[in-house]
Amino acid sequence: MTNSINNEFVSHASALDRAQAGVADLARSRNDRWYPRFHIASDGGWINSPNGFCFFRGRWHVFYQLNPFDTQWGTMHCGHVSSEDLVTWRREPIALAPSLEADRDGIYSGSAVVGDDGRLWLFYTGHRWANGVDPSGGNFEVQCAAVSDDGVHFEKIGMVIDNVDGFNHFRDPKVWKQDGLWYMVFGMSTKNRRGQVLLYVSEDMLIWHFHSILYRHPNPGVFMLESLDFFPLRDKEGNEHWVLSFSALGERPNGFANRNPHTASYVIGSWAPGEEFAPRTEFRMWDWGHNFYAPQTVRADDGRTLQYGWMSPFTPARPNQGDGWCGQLSIPREISLDSYGCIRINPARELTRLRTDTIDFGAVHLDANETTTVMADCDAVEIEMEIDINESTAEFGGLKVHSTKDNAHSSVFYDAQTHRILIDRHANARGDRGYRAAPFTSNTLKLRVFVDRASIEVFINDGEQAMSSYSFPSEGPRAIELSAESGTLEIPTLRVHHLSPIGL
Ligand code: FRU
Incomplete structure (x- = not known):
C-alpha cells in the first residue's frame, strides 16, 4: 500500500507547469478594481489558508492553498511567495501540485520547518476523494512531506502518516521541534463526528508515532478542527503558556460570536511533552470580522510570534470571482500575551x-x-x-x-x-x-x-x-x-x- 500510495500518476514537473500556466491565463485578463495593494493574493485563481509560514535562508516564506485553474475552491495546489523583510514580496513558482496517489485530489494545508539536515521541509495533507471521484463519498486524507534545498523547488517524500482507520477528516499538520524530538498536531473527526486534535512524535521526521489525543472539543456539534496550530507564548514574567488554535467546523452562532459559517478560535493552557494539554481559558475568537480563518503562526528569531490568516469569503456574493482572482491573506500580525494573560493581536511592526x-x-x-x-x-x-x-x-x-x-x-x-x-x-x-x-x-x-x-x-x-x-x-x-x-x-x-x- 505504502509503495503504491507514493506512486506518481503524473510527473510533478508537468503538473506544476500546467498549474503555472493556469494562473498565468487567469492573470492575463485580471481586473484590478478590487485586487489588493498590500495583501498577499495569487496572480490569478482562488486561494485559501496560509501554509508553511517560515523563515528560511534569509527570507520569509508564505505558502497558501491555491486553485490555479479557477476562481472557486477546487483541486488544491500549494502557492508560494517570499520576502526578505515581511514588507515587499516576490512571487515564487507554485511549490506543490497533486502528482502522487497520496495527494491525487489535492495538496491540503500544512506547515514548514527547517529540518535537522538544514533543508526546508513542508508537511501537508495528501487529499483524495474516498470514492475516487467526488466529495459525495467523503475524504481520504494522509500526512505527507516534501523537502527543498533552496526553499523554492520541492521534492516529494510522499506519505509519512497513514490514515489506517479511514477517518473522514484527518488533516492540516503543524510541526515543531522541542527537546530533541519532532512533534506534529493535526485535526480529525472521530467516527461519531467529534472534533479532536492528535499529537504525533518522531525522531527523524520520516517515521512518526501516534502519541496522544491532545485535545477533544467539548461541543458535540463541532465535528472537525481544521488548520491546527499549537505554540508557546511567554507572559511578562517569562512563564510559558501554550495556545491551541483551530478552525472549527460545526460551531453555532452565539450572539455576536461565531457569526461566520466557520470560526477560527484558540484556547490558552499549559502543556509540556508527555503531558495532556490543560486549557485554562474558554474559546476565544481570533477575529470578530466577517472574513478571517485558518491562521498560522511562526516564531521569529527575535522572539515575536507572527501570524497570517486567510480572509475567508465563505458567504457569497464574491464579486471578484469574475475578475480572475479570489481570496487574500490578512496582513501579518504579532501575537503576544498581555499582563492579564490575554492575547494581543497587532499588525506586524514592519x-x-x-x-x-x-x-x-x-x-x-x-x-x-x-x-x-x-x-x-x-x-x-x-x-x-x-x-x-x-x-x-x-x-x-x-x-x-x-x-x-x-x-x-x-x-x-x-x-x-x-x-x-x-x-x-x-x-x-x-x-x-x-x-x-x-x-x-x-x-x-x-x-x-x-x-x-x-x-x-x-x-x-x-x-x-x-x-x-x-x-x-x-x-x-x-x-x-x-x-x-x-x-x-x-x-x-x-x-x-x-x-x-x-x-x-
Ligand atoms: C481550511 C481547509 C483545510 C484544508 C484546506 C483545503 O483551512 O479546509 O482544512 O487543508 O483548507 O483547501
Whole structure:
C-alpha cells in the first residue's frame, strides 16, 4: 500500500507547469478594481489558508492553498511567495501540485520547518476523494512531506502518516521541534463526528508515532478542527503558556460570536511533552470580522510570534470571482500575551514601512448627525484614530470607508449602546453584507484601520481585538468620511497614511 500510495500518476514537473500556466491565463485578463495593494493574493485563481509560514535562508516564506485553474475552491495546489523583510514580496513558482496517489485530489494545508539536515521541509495533507471521484463519498486524507534545498523547488517524500482507520477528516499538520524530538498536531473527526486534535512524535521526521489525543472539543456539534496550530507564548514574567488554535467546523452562532459559517478560535493552557494539554481559558475568537480563518503562526528569531490568516469569503456574493482572482491573506500580525494573560493581536511592526506619506488631521469635532469627507479618493491606507467616548454623545459614529457616489460604503463605527466596534456593510452595493461587532473593555478607543481595495482590517486598543472583512466598493472614487449619528463625536487624533504596494 505504502509503495503504491507514493506512486506518481503524473510527473510533478508537468503538473506544476500546467498549474503555472493556469494562473498565468487567469492573470492575463485580471481586473484590478478590487485586487489588493498590500495583501498577499495569487496572480490569478482562488486561494485559501496560509501554509508553511517560515523563515528560511534569509527570507520569509508564505505558502497558501491555491486553485490555479479557477476562481472557486477546487483541486488544491500549494502557492508560494517570499520576502526578505515581511514588507515587499516576490512571487515564487507554485511549490506543490497533486502528482502522487497520496495527494491525487489535492495538496491540503500544512506547515514548514527547517529540518535537522538544514533543508526546508513542508508537511501537508495528501487529499483524495474516498470514492475516487467526488466529495459525495467523503475524504481520504494522509500526512505527507516534501523537502527543498533552496526553499523554492520541492521534492516529494510522499506519505509519512497513514490514515489506517479511514477517518473522514484527518488533516492540516503543524510541526515543531522541542527537546530533541519532532512533534506534529493535526485535526480529525472521530467516527461519531467529534472534533479532536492528535499529537504525533518522531525522531527523524520520516517515521512518526501516534502519541496522544491532545485535545477533544467539548461541543458535540463541532465535528472537525481544521488548520491546527499549537505554540508557546511567554507572559511578562517569562512563564510559558501554550495556545491551541483551530478552525472549527460545526460551531453555532452565539450572539455576536461565531457569526461566520466557520470560526477560527484558540484556547490558552499549559502543556509540556508527555503531558495532556490543560486549557485554562474558554474559546476565544481570533477575529470578530466577517472574513478571517485558518491562521498560522511562526516564531521569529527575535522572539515575536507572527501570524497570517486567510480572509475567508465563505458567504457569497464574491464579486471578484469574475475578475480572475479570489481570496487574500490578512496582513501579518504579532501575537503576544498581555499582563492579564490575554492575547494581543497587532499588525506586524514592519508594516509601518509601507507608509509613504501621512496626513495629520489633528483633533476633529463632529456635530450631531454630521458627515464630513476626510479624503476624496484612496485605495490603500492605514487610518489611526482615537475616539473620546466620555466626551462624545453620538450613539453611533466613526469612519465610512469605500464611500462612493451611489451612497454605498462600509462603516467602522463605535456603537455606544452595545459598547462595541462594528464593521457594518449594510450599505454595500456589492458582495456579502451584514455587520460584525467586536467587544472591548476600556473607556478609551484607539483604532488602526487598514483599508485596501476590497478589505478592511481593524485593530482595537493596541490589539485587544481584531476584525477583518471584505468590502467591495462600487465604481468611482472611494472616499473616507467621518460620521456621527444622534450626538456629537470627539476625535482627539486622526492620521491617514498612504500605503505602498507590496510588490506582488
Ligand atoms: C481550511 C481547509 C483545510 C484544508 C484546506 C483545503 O483551512 O479546509 O482544512 O487543508 O483548507 O483547501
